[in-house]
Amino acid sequence: xxxxxxxxxxxxxxSVQKFVQNAYDFETRxxxxxxxxxxxxxxxxxxxxxxxxxxxxxxxxxxxGGSAVDSMIIAEEFGRALVIxxxxxxxxxxxxxxxxxxxxxxxxxxxxxxxxxxTIFAFxxxxxxxxxxLADLTTTATKSGDGYVLNGTKxxxxxxxxxxxxxxxxRTSGGQRDADGVTLFVVDKSAKGxxxxxxxxxxxxxxxxxxxxxxxxxxxxxIGEVGKALxxxxxxxxxxxxxxxxxATGAMKVLNDTTIEYAKTRKQFGTPxxxxxxxxxxxVDMFMNYEQSVSIAYMVTLKxxxxxxxxxxxxxxxxxxxxxxGRFIGQSAVQIHGGMGMxxxxxxxxxxxxxxxxxxxxxxxxxxLKRYAxxx
Amino acid sequence: MDINFTPExxxxxxxxxxxxxxxxxxxxxxxxxxEYRNKEDFLVWHRILYKKGWLVPSWPxxxxxxxxxxxxxxxxxxNARAETPALLPFGLSMVxxxxxxxxxxxxxxxxxxxxxxxxxxxxQGYSEPGAGSDLASLKTTAVREGDHYIVNxxxxxxxxxxxxxxxxxxxxxxxxxxxxxxxxxxxxxMKTPGITVKPIITxxxxxxxxxxxxxxxxxxxxxxIHEENKGWTCAKFLLSHERAGIAGVARSKxxxxxxxxxxxxxxxDGEKLIDDPDFERKIAELEIDLxxxxxxxxxxxxxxxSGKGPGLESSILKVKGTEIQxxxxxxxxxxxGYYSLPYSDPLAHNEFAPGPAYAEGTTQNYANMRKTSIYxxxxxxxxxxxxxMVLGL
Numbered sequence: 084x085x086x087x088x089x090x091x092x093x094x095x096x097x098s099v100q101k102f103v104q105n106a107y108d109f110e111t112r113x114x115x116x117x118x119x120x121x122x123x124x125x126x127x128x129x130x131x132x133x134x135x136x137x138x139x140x141x142x143x144x145x146x147x148g149g150s151a152v153d154s155m156i157i158a159e160e161f162g163r164a165l166v167i168x169x170x171x172x173x174x175x176x177x178x179x180x181x182x183x184x185x186x187x188x189x190x191x192x193x194x195x196x197x198x199x200x201x202t203i204f205a206f207x208x209x210x211x212x213x214x215x216x217l218a219d220l221t222t223t224a225t226k227s228g229d230g231y232v233l234n235g236t237k238x239x240x241x242x243x244x245x246x247x248x249x250x251x252x253x254r255t256s257g258g259q260r261d262a263d264g265v266t267l268f269v270v271d272k273s274a275k276g277x278x279x280x281x282x283x284x285x286x287x288x289x290x291x292x293x294x295x296x297x298x299x300x301x302x303x304x305x306i307g308e309v310g311k312a313l314x315x316x317x318x319x320x321x322x323x324x325x326x327x328x329x330x331a332t333g334a335m336k337v338l339n340d341t342t343i344e345y346a347k348t349r350k351q352f353g354t355p356x357x358x359x360x361x362x363x364x365x366x367v368d369m370f371m372n373y374e375q376s377v378s379i380a381y382m383v384t385l386k387x388x389x390x391x392x393x394x395x396x397x398x399x400x401x402x403x404x405x406x407x408x409g410r411f412i413g414q415s416a417v418q419i420h421g422g423m424g425m426x427x428x429x430x431x432x433x434x435x436x437x438x439x440x441x442x443x444x445x446x447x448x449x450x451x452l453k454r455y456a457x458x459x
Numbered sequence: 460m461d462i463n464f465t466p467e468x469x470x471x472x473x474x475x476x477x478x479x480x481x482x483x484x485x486x487x488x489x490x491x492x493x494e495y496r497n498k499e500d501f502l503v504w505h506r507i508l509y510k511k512g513w514l515v516p517s518w519p520x521x522x523x524x525x526x527x528x529x530x531x532x533x534x535x536x537x538n539a540r541a542e543t544p545a546l547l548p549f550g551l552s553m554v555x556x557x558x559x560x561x562x563x564x565x566x567x568x569x570x571x572x573x574x575x576x577x578x579x580x581x582x583q584g585y586s587e588p589g590a591g592s593d594l595a596s597l598k599t600t601a602v603r604e605g606d607h608y609i610v611n612x613x614x615x616x617x618x619x620x621x622x623x624x625x626x627x628x629x630x631x632x633x634x635x636x637x638x639x640x641x642x643x644x645x646x647x648x649m650k651t652p653g654i655t656v657k658p659i660i661t662x663x664x665x666x667x668x669x670x671x672x673x674x675x676x677x678x679x680x681x682x683x684i685h686e687e688n689k690g691w692t693c694a695k696f697l698l699s700h701e702r703a704g705i706a707g708v709a710r711s712k713x714x715x716x717x718x719x720x721x722x723x724x725x726x727x728d729g730e731k732l733i734d735d736p737d738f739e740r741k742i743a744e745l746e747i748d749l750x751x752x753x754x755x756x757x758x759x760x761x762x763x764x765s766g767k768g769p770g771l772e773s774s775i776l777k778v779k780g781t782e783i784q785x786x787x788x789x790x791x792x793x794x795x796g797y798y799s800l801p802y803s804d805p806l807a808h809n810e811f812a813p814g815p816a817y818a819e820g821t822t823q824n825y826a827n828m829r830k831t832s833i834y835x836x837x838x839x840x841x842x843x844x845x846x847x848m849v850l851g852l
Contacts (some may be wrong), residue, residue, distance in 0.1 A: 211814065214727045214796045239797040239813070260728060280811055283802040285822045290800065292813045351593035361839055417829045421591050421837065422616045422668075425661045425830050432662025432826065439792075439822060443799055449737045 086381060088156070095149075096156045102133065103164035109430045112165055116287035122245050127168045127200050135170065137198025139178045144194035146178075151325065155384045158326040162333025165430075165437055167288055169205065169242035173197050175326045177204035179319040180250055180267065184307030189269070193248075205246035205272075207237035207293050208316065215446035217252070217316050219260045222295065224253035224268060229302045231255070233268065233276075233295040241444075243291035244281040247272050251295070255310050265313045267306040274298050286437040314391065320445050321398035325387055328380045331405040331441050334434045335373045338416040341431060342366060345420055362419055369415050372408035379404040396458045399451035406448035409438035462757075464529065472533050475513075479541045482507050489542040489717070491824065493665045493805045498580075498622045504544040505551075505577040514575060515551055518559065522575070528760040539709035547619070549581040550574035554627045556700050557644065557693045561685040570646065573624075584614040584628035584647070584671060585694070592840045594629070595638040595691065599673060601630035601645060603680070608632070608645060610653075610676040616834070620656050620669040623649050628673075633688050644690035646682040653677075661830070663823035665805050698836060699773055705835055706780035708753045714787045715745060721817045722794050732794060745786055752779045774841040774849075781831035781838065788825040795821050 088096070106126055115123055130136050138153050140146020147153070154175060161170060177197055181190055196202025213219035222235025233253055243249065249270045257264025270277060276298035279291040307315050343366055346357030356362055379401045386397035413435035417424035424431045442448060464472070484503045487495070495501055508514040516524045516531050526534065555574045558566055573579030590597040599612025610630055620626065626647050633641030647654070653676040659668045685693050719742065722733035732738055759772045792799045798814030799822045812819045832838040846852045 209797050211798075212726050214725070214732075216728055219728065239800050241800075280813065282811060282813060284800045285802045285826075286800075350589075351591065351596070353596075359839075361842075414829065418832060418837075421833050422586070422830075425833065427660040427662050427664070435829075436662060436822070436826060439825070440800055443797060447793060447796075449735075449793070453737075 092152060092156055095153060096160060098133065099157055099160040103160060107164040107166060116167055121289040122167050130168060130170060131200030136174050136200050138174055140194045140198045144190055146198045151384045151387045154326055155329040155380060158329035159333040162330035163337050165433060169203065169245050171323060171326055172205050172242045173203060176206045176319055176323050177250060179322045180306055183318055184315045202248060203246045204248050204250055205240050205243040207240045207249045207251045209238045211238050215450040216260060217320060218262055218265055218313050220252060220254045220265060221259060222253040224255050224266055230300050233298040235295050237293045239290050240293050241288060241290045243279055243293055244289040252312065252316060262313050264310045266309050267312040268300055268304045269306060270298060270300055286440045321394055322387055324398040324402050324445050325383045327441050327444055328383055328401040328405050331409050331438060332376045332380050334438050335376060335412045338412050338431065338434045339369050339373055342416045342419050365415050369412050372411050376405050376408045392458055396455055399455040402446060402451040403448050406442040409442055413438045468529055468533060471530050475534055475537045479537055479543060483541055483543045487544045501547055502577045505546055509575055509577060535709040539713040542713060549583055552700055553583060553697050554581050557684060557697050560696060561693055566684065579624045580622050582617050582620040582623035582626045584617060584626045586616045587613060588615050592837050597629055597631060599630045601632050601643060606680050608678045608680060610673045610678055612673050614671040617669045617671045618667055620671050625649060626671060629690055629694055636688060639691040641688050642690040643687050644684045644693040645678050647676065647678050651676050661827065663827040665827060706752060706756050706776035707784055708756050711749055711783050711787060718787060718791050725794055741790055749783050752783060774844045777835060778838045778841045784831055785828050788828045792821045792825045
């Protein structure tokens with residue numbers, strides 16, 4: 084048994100840390116998130132140059148060919164810096180789909196562009212009626228000649244304003260919630276019939292409502308097998324959950340460190356508030372919640388290659404743990420900071436909001452408790 | 460012991476319901492305060508009630524009504540049910556009671572009419588950057604110079620000071636006395652030279668609180684309430700009044716009913732989310748907590764009626780009331796799923812808002828409501844009060 088990182092992994096962490104320290108101080112992040120663009124394309128380009136976008140892309144296709152542990156390290160450091168740029172959408176999700184189910188032609192065409200930061204994906208899967216059920220789809224793809232015609236609306240497509248391509252889940256057959264009949268498509272965001280309405284999200288990121296109105300795509304737009312995409316979507320969602328778990332631990336660590344530091348310096352009743360036992364115990368609970376989350380981040384990362392049932396249980400367990408821990412740590416950090424924790428000025432509220440949002444992504448605590456129970 | 464309503468109570472309920480239906484400002488029904496468009500939105504319901512004579516049921520004669528505790532309870536219920544705007548507490552529940560309790564006849568004549576008419580907007584100058592939970596460590600000074608005090612210092616978390624005409628301030632008038640003993644309670648015109656208001660934006664994007672700076676602000680000695688250095692008596696009196704209203708039982712009931720309406724519209728796997736066993740259990744727990752709190756509040760009201768005044772039990776109301784308010788916002792946010800993610804600019808009213816209307820701003824409201832366990836004496840402080848004053852620990 085060994086939980087240590089390799090020399091290369093330590094170097095990777097150091098270089099990511101250095102990068103975010105230089106390029107991602109909190110004030111810059113705040114300005115960028117409120118700017119018209121909402122992100123920095125040049126920063127995204129630098130992620131590509133550092134190889135971070137292609138971390139999971141095989142070397143043959145222009146990437147680093149890294150492991151899930153490498154991605155975990157990057158996600159954790161990005162969580163500490165509240166990175167906005169769509170690393171998860173591309174280095175984990177789009178790459179994950181192409182590796183798991185893409186044709187050789189698709190890999191050739193797209194993976195290199197992802198690694199280079201030129202092809203930028205968003206994943207359009209959620210629908211208003213679907214809640215967290217990945218198979219609950221009203222978006223349809225109807226066979227037309229050699230290709231398909233897509234119709235429907237996707238909700239809260241994160242990072243879509245930054246993207247030039249979309250991966251879209253749509254129903255090619257079966258009933259609205261059937262496991263069979265789900266198909267994945269690559270769609271150009273600029274394709275005729277695709278329309279988007281962009282808006283900010285509470286964590287300082289951006290999303291879009293995306294509509295498909297008779298959007299024609301060729302047969303080569305299908306990722307994987309027609310009608311058999313659900314297991315692939317579950318796999319890649321679990322990979323995304325593993326990365327989000329690591330990201331959450333990074334955010335939790337910042338909140339815990341900041342809170343402890345504040346409790347040591349903030350004085351009330353003539354003494355640092357960190358001397359009050361009731362706050363000490365709360366901070367100890369924050370610490371334990373964080374350590375448990377780190378443990379589960381390692382667990383899920385190491386189990387991503389296991390067979391489906393084992394992997395799903397691991398991902399659901401991780402999502403439950405970080406959902407609960409994220410809420411407890413976020414709320415506690417704000418409470419211990421008092422009024423200051425409520426302000427936009429301090430970073431505490433921003434980490435609080437990101438952790439709150441992470442709980443919803445790819446299913447919240449309730450959803451994953453049920454999923455875990457159904458697999459046990 | 461009797462919790463049934465009499466026929467007279469029912470008649471009273473019909474009367475107030477009818478009045479509310481006919482008079483409430485429709486454009487503010489169920490609208491969160493952060494979304495109010497202008498100063499008048501905060502005051503319109505206040506002015507209507509003033510005209511009717513129902514503004515301050517809890518004030519003593521000659522100002523208040525002679526309603527029984529049951530009637531006050533019904534009044535609160537009907538307001539919550541109709542989602543009328545919540546009244547601003549700064550005049551009605553804070554400085555008003557201090558003035559009619561500790562003020563001179565001249566002071567009552569000067570300040571009470573403006574509080575009641577709504578023509579004078581008050582704000583609260585209590586907390587300071589270094590004095591939050593430990594309020595008595597405040598550093599703002601008021602130095603006597605002839606007929607005036609010269610006030611210097613900084614207040615913070617001053618709610619809606621951007622609209623205020625007057626501020627009530629706790630300031631140190633004796634630096635050598637023990638913390639609580641050298642404080643005076645002063646009324647200050649916000650137009651006095653030397654006062655600066657700086658906005659504080661909170662993490663939900665709203666502008667509700669402010670810093671208020673005092674730079675050699677001249678305040679007439681006659682603006683002091685109660686004796687010099689006895690301001691802490693007023694401060695404590697005000698804080699216990701503030702806590703009494705803080706339970707918000709009727710409003711929480713209404714919020715839960717809205718939550719249930721919303722859960723009936725949301726679907727999970729084709730079924731109503733409200734029929735989901737997880738949500739059923741969470742809602743049941745919440746309602747049971749609220750029911751217990753409701754009866755705790757009724758017991759407090761009854762004891763107040765028998766002349767004991769809001770006691771230390773008000774700390775229970777504050778802790779449990781705010782925990783329930785926070786829990787409601789948490790469940791609303793969970794209920795709307797992915798549509799809890801969009802950010803809604805509280806000041807841009809016609810902006811594109813994705814998802815159903817009830818989902819708008821739910822995470823921001825959840826974030827905003829974290830303040831309730833911090834303000835009005837943090838919930839840790841309330842527990843300290845109970846430990847010390849009730850349990851004798």
